[in-house]
Amino acid sequence: MATNKKDLFNQKENLLANFANAISHPARVAILKEIAKQESCICGEIVSVLPLAQSTVSQHLKELLKAGLITGSIDGAKSCYCINWKTFELFEKQFSEFFAKTNTNNPKCC
Amino acid sequence: MATNKKDLFNQKENLLANFANAISHPARVAILKEIAKQESCICGEIVSVLPLAQSTVSQHLKELLKAGLITGSIDGAKSCYCINWKTFELFEKQFSEFFAKTNTNNPKCC
DNA sequence: AATTTTTATCGTATATTTACGATATACTAT
DNA sequence: ATAGTATATCGTAAATATACGATAAAAATT
Numbered sequence: 001m002a003t004n005k006k007d008l009f010n011q012k013e014n015l016l017a018n019f020a021n022a023i024s025h026p027a028r029v030a031i032l033k034e035i036a037k038q039e040s041c042i043c044g045e046i047v048s049v050l051p052l053a054q055s056t057v058s059q060h061l062k063e064l065l066k067a068g069l070i071t072g073s074i075d076g077a078k079s080c081y082c083i084n085w086k087t088f089e090l091f092e093k094q095f096s097e098f099f100a101k102t103n104t105n106n107p108k109c110c
Numbered sequence: 111m112a113t114n115k116k117d118l119f120n121q122k123e124n125l126l127a128n129f130a131n132a133i134s135h136p137a138r139v140a141i142l143k144e145i146a147k148q149e150s151c152i153c154g155e156i157v158s159v160l161p162l163a164q165s166t167v168s169q170h171l172k173e174l175l176k177a178g179l180i181t182g183s184i185d186g187a188k189s190c191y192c193i194n195w196k197t198f199e200l201f202e203k204q205f206s207e208f209f210a211k212t213n214t215n216n217p218k219c220c
Numbered sequence: 221a222a223t224t225t226t227t228a229t230c231g232t233a234t235a236t237t238t239a240c241g242a243t244a245t246a247c248t249a250t
Numbered sequence: 251a252t253a254g255t256a257t258a259t260c261g262t263a264a265a266t267a268t269a270c271g272a273t274a275a276a277a278a279t280t
Binding site: 005006008009010013014016017020021022023024025026027028029030032033036040051052071072073075080081082088092095096098099109110 | 115116118119120123124126127130131132133134135136137138139140142143146150161162180181182183185190191192194198202205206208209219220
């Protein structure tokens with residue numbers, strides 16, 4: 001009964017929702033923070049900082065990659081992740097563009 | 111096995127994740143857009159604009175209320191919803207504060 | 221008073237997410 | 251070559267999210 005209805009919404013709505021979804025879990029916010037702090041980050045460092053199993057962290061990293069918020073590269077046996085600032089700029093732009101233009105601060109009610 | 115680990119992250123991370131979660135579905139983005147466009151909005155109007163059942167829209171509205179992104183008031187038999195701009199300002203602040211301060215655009219790798 | 225309208229909630233089915241351990245694979249060090 | 255490290259993926263269990271119809275409750279209309 002719960003079939004996916006996301007296709008029935010327009011592209012802009014889905015784009016914003018997808019970006020938001022990527023940071024909708026504190027673990028992923030924490031991962032981004034850790035990567036941003038160091039400018040780049042080895043997977044193992046992220047795992048050691050988070051209170052989650054290695055496989056779980058790997059799963060979260062995969063989601064951030066899918067959303068384009070980070071990039072990853074193999075460095076020998078290790079994996080290195082960086083923030084993809086380009087995508088973040090797009091995210092922030094979508095976010096502020098969407099809400100700023102209608103913020104009249106003049107509600108009729110509520 | 112999948113017990114909730116969200117409490118193990120700090121308050122700021124959870125706050126941002128919760129806001130993001132509220133707009134992580136295109137239906138909720140569409141609802142916010144509709145409310146913002148009219149400055150205020152009767153529930154029935156939102157339902158008639160979205161490709162979802164009334165009960166489903168009501169559920170999404172409840173989530174937006176929970177996150178504090180909208181306010182609601184009863185107007186006779188109808189319900190009126192407005193954007194809670196105060197919360198949105200906080201959301202936007204958390205978002206940009208969090209990422210802007212570390213955006214050096216100078217990645218070591220990737 | 222009876223009917224209709226409006227909306228929230230309940231019950232429920234299905235889909236997705238989150239989490240972990242186990243394992244596979246590829247690199248590194250001995 | 252062998253053993254150890256690092257990490258992605260697989261399988262799976264549990265939790266949460268999404269969607270709908272049915273129903274309840276309150277207001278509006280007839």
